[in-house]
Amino acid sequence: MSEGSRRTVTFQAPRTVEVVSDSVPDPGAGEVRVRTLMTAVSPGTERLLYQGDAPSTLQADTEIDSLSGDLEFPLTYGYSAVGRVEKCGTGVAHRWTGQRVFAFQPHTSHFITTPAQLIPLPEEVSVADGAMIPNVETAVNLVMDGRPMMGERVAVFGQGVVGLLTTALLSRHPVACYTIEPLSARRRLSAEWGADRSFDPAEDWDLLLDVLNVSASASQIENNDFEGADLVYELTGTPSVLDDAISVTGFDGRVVIGSWYGKKDASLQLGGRFHRSRIQLKSSQVSTVDPNYQGRWTKSRRMSVVLNVLASLQPGDLVTESRPVEEAPSIYRRLDMKEQKILQPVFRYK
Structure with a gap:
């Protein structure tokens, strides 16, 4: 172990977060050590973890090496780190030293990984934009899963960070x-x-129904004469909203569910119009690529799309709280209270 102190955000128990210190590790052969500059908090997911509402037996993420464990307390979490490579182990090219990188890593001031797990970031990409890469990737995945078509009506429930980024990407399509x-x-x-x-x-609910040309008269329900939205996204994290999302979806429409409800149940009214509506409900989660795309698309190709839109999207503009990592417990308390002004928090590291 090398000299110095590493600081790591640790979820000790429901509503109990500590910033734990230990020694900074040295990289082994083929590894690098990255000194973190910024990590981004996932407000919805990490609020669930903080509240103890995430299923403890569920693996954190089967596709991310740094999140290979389950969600049993105590645990570290986070999947969005920007930093600089400060030390290389034997066998690693010296060009990596000093390189600014993105990595899927928890909230920690230093981490060990391999070059294969790093995404080099050009200096013109801001640290905040780099930290938002997972949110942009999620939005890209949501749009891909929804398959918006020219002229369609699209409704997005929830304008948190992922909802806003999904809206921004949808606005680049010829849809309403x-x-x-x-x-x-x-x-x-x-x-x-x-x-x-x-x-x-x-x-504005009635106004929304008018704009979407939604009607619920008995004759129209019987004949499926119900326009509604062609494509609907549920991104609020609130299970009861899924029923509202379904209610504004037209015949043969698609509802893409990007929310993670954790242990919360979603009670749905599926005995009425839904029974004949041929509405499709689709779960969407960024860890995988839609099987229908996997003949031509990989996660690497999807990530190339993310990196290509970063400069024009400038997702770092959505950061509302930039705090030293030592203030992590306070940030999670404020998320728990659903403080309205917190949209996207990030942690800074000295």
């Missing part, structure tokens, strides 16, 4: 994109990031 979000500040952001119109679900 409508968003549904209860927080006024996020509705304003939604318009800035490409929504044709953003609705308050409490105040």
Whole structure:
């Protein structure tokens, strides 16, 4: 072990987070040590972890080596780190030293990995933009899974970070994109990031139904004369909203579920129009590529799309809280309280 102190965010128990210190490790043969500059918090997922609402027996992520364990406490988590390679083990090319990189790693000030697990970041890419790579990848995956077609009506429930980025990517397609979000500040952001119109679900529901040409008369239900949205995304993390998403979806429409509900149940009303609607419900999670695409698409190809849109998308603009990692417990408490002004927190490391 080398001299120095490594700081790691650790979920010790429900609603108990500590920043734990230990020695900074040295890289072995074929490995590098990265000194972290910034890690991004996944607000929805990490709120679930903090609250103890994530299934403890579920593997954190089978596709990410650094998250190979389950979600039993105590655990470390996080999958978005930007840093610089500060030391190379034997057998690693010296050109890696000093290289700014992205890696799927938990919230920690130093980590050991191999060059194959790193994505070099050009200096013109800001640290904040680099830290948002997983959120952009998730949005790219959601759009791919939804398969938007020219002229379709698309509704996106939830304008958190992933919802906003999904809206921004959908706005690059020739579709009508409508968003549904209860927080006024996020509705304003939604318009800035490409929504044709953003609705308050409490105040504007009837207006949304009119815009989507949704009708629920008995004769129209019987004849499937119900336009509605062609494609709907449920990205709120709130199980009850899935029923609302289904209710505005038209005949043979698609509902893409990007939320992770953890242990929370989703109660759905499927005995009425849904029974004859041929609506498709699809789970979407970024760890894998849709099997229908796997003949031509790999995770590496999808990541190349992410890196290509970073400069024009500038997702780092969505960061609202940039705090020293020592303040992690406070950030999770504020997420738990659903403090409205927290959209995207990141941790900084000295």
